[in-house]
Amino acid sequence: MSAAPSSNPDAPATPGLPSSPLDPQVAALLELLARVKGPPLYAMEPEDAKIAYEKSALILDINPPPVHMAEDLLVPGRDGHAIPVRLYLPREASWAEPLPLLVYFHGGGFTVGSVSSHDPLCRLLCCQADCMVLSVDYRLGPQWRFPTAANDAFDVLHWAFAEADKLGADPARIALGGDSAGGTLAAACAIEARNAGLAPALQLLIYPSTCARQDTPSHRALADGYLLTADMIRWFFSQYLNGEASRDDWRFAPLDGGGTGAEVGGVCPAWIAVAGYDPLHDEGVAYAEKLRAAGVAARLTEYPGMIHDFFKRGRFVPAVAQAHADAAAALRDAFGTSQD
Template sequence: MSVVPSSPSATPGLPDSPLDPQMAALLALIVRAKRPPIHAMAPEDAKIAYEKSAPILDIHPPPVHTAEDLLVPARDGHAIPVRLYTPREASWIEPLPLLVYFHGGGFTVGSIDSHDPLCRLLCGKADCMVLSVDYRLGPAWRFPTAVNDAFDVLHWAFAEADKLGADPARIGLGGDSAGGTLAAACAVEARDAGLAPVLQLLVYPGTCARQDTPSHRALADGYLLTADMIRWFFAQYLDQDASRDDWRFAPLDGGGTGAKVDGVCPAWIAVAGYDPLHDEGVAYAEKLRAAGVAATLADYPGMIHDFFKLGRFVPAVAQAHADAVAALRTAFGTSQD
């Protein structure tokens, strides 16, 4: 992987702002390490490599009141592992808001463990429960298994909220990258099922059927997530190429028009300037707004894909974390400490 110079450029798909200096230094460090990229590994080796690298770059896991591992029944009888974080003792009189969170990793790598620090941070700072979902991954489980798991946990969370000490009137959906795709799909499923989440927190979500936007072309290599890696992820996940046009995979433009999003819950969408997925995140915010859905777009021009999990090396990530927390607190109606 080569690091593209971080000076401002007029090239379509590149931001006008330079790459964050600490981010540029981190990318250079990754290049010098000469570790094989995920897409050059066997899937099982890629899963292990991702789990090992995640805690090196992420923030230290903040303390929470409790972190409990549970199982949620899937429609096919599979037990979906989930982890429930609580910021303080649950009160049945004053239940806590709940964020259902789907981790990123191209539908192939990642877990509730790889995203443990981020979920802990959101739990503590937003003063909400977080239910982190270990949905099934490719290539052993292909589309639409992951999205079916996400939908099953969505319905379970609303049905079991009272028992968990959560407020069913204050449930949010969240996810990063592939997890953002699942959260966006869950927002549509929730509307269709008569459920009413208060927010979809989408962090650099994947939303388009094919990777042909200006940001995909301009940022195909050099910024951690590459075009080769995206193709490899989708090869592990999709059951057939035609599934690219399913709105559950591509809520922006699957099938040409993508998901019908009128009436879905409000959105907070974070995008990174040096991320191939930048343009599709922006376009999804525009799609929601065109349908009359309130959508806040938070653009971080000096960041790269996966930057929410690079806070140990890049201090500027802390501001994005704070922005996400503020969005959750606003949606949940809780005061900021």
């Protein structure tokens, strides 16, 4: 594992490397993972990597909180594919008083991950934010290349607004959320919503991937040793992208990609979480800055001692509970249901 930052205040700073130390439990977790034998995901065949991720995803996560109801549904895609989604309810929906709704996209580099791998997190947000959560099983690479995941996300976005009344959801209080690659999709959906005249209440972006090329200081300084590595990122994107030109499309890179969504003026407000020891740190910060420059309210919350994917490490890292609470509070603020 890479060394922690020097405690010597006179030591020269390394661009992209945080000045704060790793959270002690995160450091212990990384040491434990380093001793576990087995190939990394990027050394596996894609199908094997998907299975390995599913088996490991829940080991370090919190116990799934109980919800009032969880129901699996299918959403029609533009090409006839039925997109699986899971709808969580914190309590019985009332047609007279509809519930707010979070449309959530899981992380996994567009290659691994599922509704099941992110079930505990979606349940927690459902409970703590007192909202419906619609978790989306969009199609993954390498079988389904770009822009399939984005198209699936956009189709579910439009369906959620169109069917909100039938679901018992309030169309005026629909948020978009996701972590990592799911954060990319949530950010792209916010742009798609603006283009379509829809008005989400919030985009909840948890350590989102937003840039076309992974060449920021945090990518260089944190390329190895902090769970998400440069090799893994390259492998993920090689499974998803259908060509180098796709890298510069806004649906993949909402920060610096081109096309009709290159500008972000008029998109919904954002809450963006970034981790200090995450290669994606700088692009999350830069996306908040891009939104603010376009006049969009964007709240950036830093977790200096954390690593990528820390939202799903709550069983071993107690400090994750505060980040969960922060995300739920951001949703409550956007929905107008903040607790006193």
